Amino acid sequence: MTLSRRNFLSKAARGSAAAATAACAAVAAAPEANALQRPPKPMPAEAVGLLYDSTLCIGCKACVKACKDANGMPVEVAPDQTAWNGGEWDTPVELSGKTLNVIKAYTNGTMAEKDRETDGFAFIKRQCLHCADPSCVSVCPVTAMTKDARTGIVSYNPDACIGCRYCVLSCPFGVPKYEYDSPTGQIRKCQLCKHRLAENQLPACSDVCPTGATLFGRTEDLKAEAKRRVALKPGERTHYPRGDIAGKVGGRRDGHEATVRVAYQQHIYGEKELGGTQCLAVSAVPFDKLNLPTNVPETGYPTVSEGIQHTLYAGMVGPATLLAGLVYLAHRNTKDHDVD
Ligand code: SF4
Ligand code: SF4
Ligand code: SF4
CATH class of the missing domain: 1.10.287 (Helix Hairpins)
Structure with a gap:
């Protein structure tokens, strides 16, 4: 036949x-x-990450500057700021091929009060969330994106990368960015300052944060701390740690005592989203207002x-x-x- x-x-x-x-x-x-x-892929038992508390963030952007310095990233001037900024001031407004970490602001109405949804304002820190089951790792055809089996840190290997940018398209959080203005462009994203962790130094953003709004630690410890915080009521006194929640990496830091000012949302961002993320966030303003995707499944794509x-x-x-x-x-x- x-x-x-x-x-x-x-x-x-x-x-x-x-x-x-x-x-x-x-x-x-x-x-x-x-x-x-x-x-679904489980979170490694020793997974590490960050807990960002929007109610503690004062928008100083010390973490943005420290991230640039620690990772050798250049100054970035947003297009609408070139009239007054000749390149002396780093003023990124989004994650990009030059910026691995950015603080963004939510504003509403009169902006009279911090951490209020109506007539208020709030901050949100954006960087790689180090997903338990990362899309960027799943789609990479040459394993240039990998997830460490012990720490869970999602890393990028420029030597293996073929520049297909599938990782850029696949990330549900819009994190990896390509250096479009470089002839030898690479993907850029936060790698949790693994080079600093290897020397027992804190990720730069958590190292410099003056209020403890960005806290480093084992994800399980950070999750327990996040649960403790969202259960706090306005008017209660509490202790906010700073640096490493366990006080081991980078040495012990003093935290601070404070009165809880506002009611937290009963939602720990990253606890369940898309199978969970190693970097978590708590806030008094709903996360959809902070432009984080909330209508997502509880298992990774x-x-x-x-x-x-x-x-x-x-x-x-x-x-x-x-x-x-x-x-x-x-x-x-x-x-x-x-x-x-
Ligand atoms: S250093 Fe801390 S307080 Fe300052 S912007 Fe960054 S997260 Fe907020
Ligand atoms: S946030 Fe995006 S880039 Fe980071 S691990 Fe998850 S899928 Fe990958
Ligand atoms: S962990 Fe390091 S690379 Fe990631 S946002 Fe913080 S300072 Fe930047």
């Missing part, structure tokens, strides 16, 4: 489409607990995308079909050329 190119492509397409349709239909039928989902991939590629049926098609076409074209 002979198989024409048209027949072959038609059958291959029907086979692939059937497999893809079956996979998508199964996902659509039971998106919560799907046979195609792979199990890779649980579904990798599950579907593994199903379609099970037994290498998809790639084998494609390869056979390409070989057939190459053979036909070579034969036709020889005859001619």
